[in-house]
Structures are given as structure tokens and as C-alpha cells.
Amino acid sequence: MRAHEAGALHAEGYGGPPLWLPTPGDVCALMPQLWARTVRRSEDGVLEIGGIDVRQLADRFGTPAYVIDEHDFRARARAMLDEFAPAFDHLAGLDVYYAGKAFLCTQVARWVHEEGLGLDVCSAGELAVAIRAGFPAARIAMHGNNKSVAELEAAVRHGVGRIIVDSDDEIERLARIATEQDADVSVMVRVTAGVEAHTHDYIATAHEDQKFGFSLASGHAAKAVAAILGHPRLHLLGLHSHIGSQIFGTDGFELAAHRVIGMYTDIAQLHDYVMPEIDLGGGFGIAYTSQHTPVPPARMGAQLAAIVERECRADGVPVPRVSIEPGRSIVGPSTFTLYEVGTVKVVDLDGGAQRLYVSVDGGMSDNIRTALYEADYSCTLANRYSTAPARLSRVVGKHCESGDIVVLDEYLPADVRPGDLIAVPGTGAYCRALSNQYNHVPRPPVIAVRGGEARVIVRRESIEDLLALDVDA
């Protein structure tokens, strides 16, 4: 169903559940791949995280709330180093940069640092979070298709480890700033390889109709490289390629690596310069529903290492050090959103079917991905176990818009009722990060659970916060 202010002219799709959603045997059973490591049902059937009953979390912190399993986040971050990276040990090694755009706050930046990862930022704001967290600037990478002069100046002043340059305008600006600040600046060149990947598909073109980077096919990337090599204060680390999101296969990476590494060879021949690094971006998929089976980090690492090695050997260039930028695959599954049910409505559909509309106390303000990307989510009854029959349900928010849907299709127990708690897993990435205050609904807090303790790492907004920007004169 397409998001639509009018509520979608959606005559199609009325009625039954989607094909990928089987009627569950136990409607309260948890699919392990959707949930953070310490989430389970207690003996009395209540959802718990890190040993804490979600009813306690709701009582103490209110709903809605994002609940992040700190142990899970750290474990997924570490797995990128311990399981993904080793395949690159016999080559030139691998660096992992956590993509802060998925979700960033001061505490999370600290966790990322403590687990030994680097950090991607893409604005002065994200850089400010990193600095406040004490993140070593040398291990920060800065992205962005339109970094302002102020942002570039701040990045150079703080000594950010690498800046991924994205346009001719930026190369000029950065060279000027580096000269002004008497600084050497390491850069990568964002290239478009004509590959766009998503889930199990990718498309290959020569050119890409998008805003990022320099095109390989048009020769723009080669010109950018030449320009950077001509600036004494800019140090060229290599090329950066990012092909998509929610990717479960490696075909797209293979084609992109083939094209990008082809350019390493060209540059080595033309400029007698061997670029020491390559960045393959992020986009590793996670499970939102039973449709998705994530690739374990060890396997993805082995496959990417084999691709890079093969392409370099074929071209006769040294294998560069590789970096990757996982965001969603680290933070996404670490978090669920806890809502309270406010109303339950049985809606008759044309053709005699019915759908349970379960309204919760949040919605498109705390998770706009369902409306924005037609994203599928799952959910479960959290505060109790139910043996009631499974009913086809739609979990909707409290906003004045019919596209305000949190979970489009899910089975919930037929006895779900106001006051129940609903947990939606996989909301760690691009939910709080894209959250808004639509209808003047304050944004939920982020509650971190670790070692049986829960604490607020991003506090709940108040209505006073919402009014704070209004100038009343």
C-alpha cells in the first residue's frame, strides 16, 4: 500500500494477509532473528529484555519508548570486527565504521568507540555528538553530498580522519580550507559505479540518476582523482562506493568492486599512484519479518574478501585495505519499540473479510519507515501471553493521517485490548533518527537495558520542549 495523505486510493490489496505471512501456530511465539539477544518471554509469558519485564519498563518510563539492548548492540558491533573482519586479515585488513545516520546519540557513540569501531558522520550535528562523546576524531569519517563550508572547517579543525568528497565544488572548498588551516586532509572519492542493490535484486546501469558521488562511466571520477592528486594538502586514500540498503546477496557488491577496482588499475597506470584503501559502504540487511534472512557477518566478510581479492588479482593491483559502514545491521535488531494499545477496532473489508485495527500511542512520528518505504514490520503482544486465536491485524498510530501505519500486516491474538503492550522489533535504525513531532506528539525516549539495569540515554520530549521554539511575540 502506498503512503498517501488521503489514505491511498488503494482498492487493490483489500482483504487477506500477504503471502509471506503464514498463520502462526502460537501467535505469541517470538521469531529469534527479529529480536535482540536478551529478549525472551518469561515463564508467565511476559516479554522481557535483559531480565526486565516490559511492564516494569512501561510503568517506569512510559510508552511509547524505544528499548535498546546494549549487550546486543555491542555484540553486533564486535561481530563486525571478530567475525566479518578476519577474512581480510591475509589481505590488507578491514576497518569498520558505524554509520551514525542509522541512530546516534552520545551514549551510542561511546559504545561504538569502546567496541573498537570507527564512526561515520554526515553533518556538523553528528560530528558534535561524536565530539561530545569523546570519540577520537582520527577514527571519524565524514560523509555528505553537500557539506557546508562550516562543516568542512569543523571537520578539518577537529582532525577528522577522512572526508569522503562528493563534488568538484567540495574538492575546491576542502583544498582551500586545508591550506587555510595548514592541515593535511585524507580524503576518499565517492563514486557511482552504476549499481543499485536492494534485498535480493540489483540493477546495473552505466550511469546513475542520483545526487551522490562522481560517475565512473562518465569520467567525472577520474577527473576528481586527478584534481585531488594535484592538491598538496589533500591525501587520497581511495574510492568509496555505496550500492544500496537491506542487501542480502553479494552480486551487487561484486559488480561494483569490479568496476571500482578497474579504476584503481587505471589510476595506478595513469598517475603511478596505488590507492591504499577502498570503502565498500554498508547496506547489509536485517530481518524485519519472516521474509528476511540476514547473512551472518562471517559469511558476508568471507564473500566480500574473496571478491576484492579476486578483482585485484585479476587487475594485477595490490589489494587495498577495505572499510565498510554498517549501521542498520548493528543497531536495527538491537531495539524494539514498546507501545500501549489505546483502541481496538474490527473493520469490515469489502468481500466479507475483517481486519483488526490496533491503535497505539505513537505512530509515524516515531517510525515513518512504514509510510516512507512501504517497510514491513512484525510485532507481538508484550505484556501477557494469550491463547486466543490469531487475528489478521494492522497496528496503526495516533496521528491524523490514514497512512499512519506502524505494522501493515501481522497476526495478533484476537483478545488484544486497550492497555495491552505491543512490541515492534527492528526499530533501532532510521526510526528515532527520522522521528518527527507531527501533530505535536512528543518523541519517545530511548531506554538502554544492560546487565538487568535500565536507564534513559535519550530522554522523552515534553510538550514544553515542543513549544520551546515558538516565538510568542
Added chain:
Amino acid sequence: MRAHEAGALHAEGYGGPPLWLPTPGDVCALMPQLWARTVRRSEDGVLEIGGIDVRQLADRFGTPAYVIDEHDFRARARAMLDEFAPAFDHLAGLDVYYAGKAFLCTQVARWVHEEGLGLDVCSAGELAVAIRAGFPAARIAMHGNNKSVAELEAAVRHGVGRIIVDSDDEIERLARIATEQDADVSVMVRVTAGVEAHTHDYIATAHEDQKFGFSLASGHAAKAVAAILGHPRLHLLGLHSHIGSQIFGTDGFELAAHRVIGMYTDIAQLHDYVMPEIDLGGGFGIAYTSQHTPVPPARMGAQLAAIVERECRADGVPVPRVSIEPGRSIVGPSTFTLYEVGTVKVVDLDGGAQRLYVSVDGGMSDNIRTALYEADYSCTLANRYSTAPARLSRVVGKHCESGDIVVLDEYLPADVRPGDLIAVPGTGAYCRALSNQYNHVPRPPVIAVRGGEARVIVRRESIEDLLALDVDA
């Protein structure tokens, strides 16, 4: 093009401009229906609003900024009373409620009050804005499919003039609260009439697969009416129907009115109760591009009055007092967003075409409608006049996402360059209201212009504001 985190698997649509976008003779000419009343180009070709040069606004307030023409807003609000409403004078009259969800802040609530309109709110937050603005509670209507108990209690305590009830759960809650507070509460019943309208289309079904209201066809609406009539502290004003958004025709309203007024007749017969009011909702369309020709308020008013009168006469029921809820049609065209260009990139497309990618200093954080609804916008070079040839352009933001597009297709002068200002009209509705802090980009201010004076009515966020919710322990 579909919004997509991966940047859309969008092989289709590469290349040329859409059919509705003709190559302009003068690429800097303004289409009057897109712009607020006081916007024009000065003699030297610079965009001005209320006589103020946009370069002055950019210097004084920075970019990006929403710039609202207070005169235009007030004129459009007044037009609903002066031009739309008179057609109802010979019937039982018309009330206009400004739909605060489109855009609300303290100042705007004051303007709405001063111009004599009522105000729709749909949350405790919007109610708080209204109260702070001194808006008379009796002229506030409260909406929402999942109002919390706290929100209902606040609405009753403040003496909100009408509450549009949306579920059985809510009727019970509200009756309890009315009794507890010893208050009489006027309510309308939100019904779904099986009509969804958008632009020039509508679809008619028996049932609607959506979260709002009580279905007429299923009998749920009739049961809700009976329940309300059975509660001594609830006073039933009538039925409320909202059929869609961006509507340019009246066919959808006609069918909805036919079905809803049919129920007035049923209720009069069954309960011997003539409901005194009806609310037809909002959804009146505005022009975002040359594709759209808004219906003048006088004509829309005359058409709706004729429909309501005809349906009531046919059913032999008295014509109720009508209310409508325009939001977008008042605030949408009053506002443009002023951006500064940061980078300009010529991107080769497959097939030999090219597109100018113009990156501005905002994006999907200040206007998510393009990504969320595939909404079309227009724009113009604002800080100067150019006689350069028209180039097919895409205005994109600074966010780390390829779906971060502000204006999908527009002609701009080929010499557009960093430092130029771009103005995007029609951003008054659902832009600031849905704004987010993606990538930790602070949200723009709202600058009101009136009588040659500009002032801040919503201040710009700072990076400190963005960090204020982080708990640093």
C-alpha cells in the same frame, strides 16, 4: 520515482521531463497560483515578499528558512468566511475550523483566532499551543483516532467546543470523564462513508480499510450514535466525514454527503433526533505545480452548499449547520522555503540525457513530502534573474540518502551555482509539521513577513537543541 533507502530501483523514468512540465520561455517567470500574494520579482529580478528582498532575509535569518506571508495566510483564512461560507447563509450557516495539523505554532493560532476561524487540534500538544495562544476553547475541535485518557481529560477540562469521537473505546472513556468532571461534552461521530478522494479521482466502496471512524455500511456508526444518545453528559452534534486530500472536484463530496445525510434521516426516524450539524472535513487542493488548478473558495462553497441542500431536501431532513476543516488550502500557498545552493552537478543519464543536480542546505528533514508521497514541487532561482537557457534540474537536499529530493523535476537556469538562493513555494502545509532532525540537521526557522517587516515566529534549532535530549551518563 518511489522513495527508497537504497535510492530506488528506478530504471524506469530515466531521462526526460514529465509530460506536465513544459520547457519555459522565461525560466525565471513566476506562476502566480504557486506563490503567496505579496511575492514577486523586483525590477532587478530578485524575488521579494512583502517588499523584502530574499537576499536580505537570507542574510538576516540564514538558510534554509520557511518564509510565510502573513497577509496571504490571513487573506486565505478570511476567504473561507467571506467567499466560501456565504453560500450557506440561506441554509443553517457554515463554520470553518483551521486544521492545525497542516502547520501550527503560537502565532498562527493567534492569526486563526483573529480572522474568526475555529481550530482543529488532534493531540495534547496542539491543544497546548492553542491554549498558549489564548484560543477560545469553545471554538476548538479535537480529533484523533486514539486520544489518550489524558488528552480527553484535558479537552474536557479546558472546555473544548467539540470532540470528534472515533471508536467505541473512546465513547466509553469520554462518557466516564464527562461524568467525573461533571461536564457536558459536545461530540461529533467520525464516520467512514466508503469514499476516498484525491486530485480528480475518487473511489467508492462500501467499506474502508483504514483506522478512522465508524463505518456507515457495517452499522458501526449507527451503534455509536445510539451509544452517545444514551449518555446524558454527551451531546451529539452530528456526523463528521473526511474523504481525502488535494481534492479539486466535488464528486467525492457528493457521494459522501449522500451517504452521510442518509444516516441523518435514519437517525431522525429511529431516535426522533435531528442532528444539528455536519462536518464535511477538509482536503481542498492547492497548486504545487502547473498540474494543479485550485477551485476558488466561492465556487467550492457554492457547490458544497448545493450538494448538502439537495441531499437534505431529497431525504426530507432539515439542512444542518455545516463545518469544514481547511488546513493546506490556507497555509500551503502562504509559505515558501528559501535554500542556498551548495553544489551543482551535471549527471549523465543513460541514453545521453543529462540532469542538473542542485544540492541545497536542507532536504527531507524540512520537506519529506516529496519522498513520502511522491509529491511534486516547483522552484525558482530567487536571488537574481538569469537569461541562461533552461536546464532540466532536480533539487536535492544534504542528507545521506538518495531519496532525499526536494523538487523532483523543474527547469532552472543553466548558470545556477553555489551561493544562489532557491525558493520552493507551497511548503506551508505538512513541511514544518512533519520536519525531522535526520542526520542531526537542525530544523529551519519560520519567518513571518507582514507590512514590510520580517520576524521569527518559530526560531531555528541549534545543534545544542539537538543534543539537549541526550542523557550523558
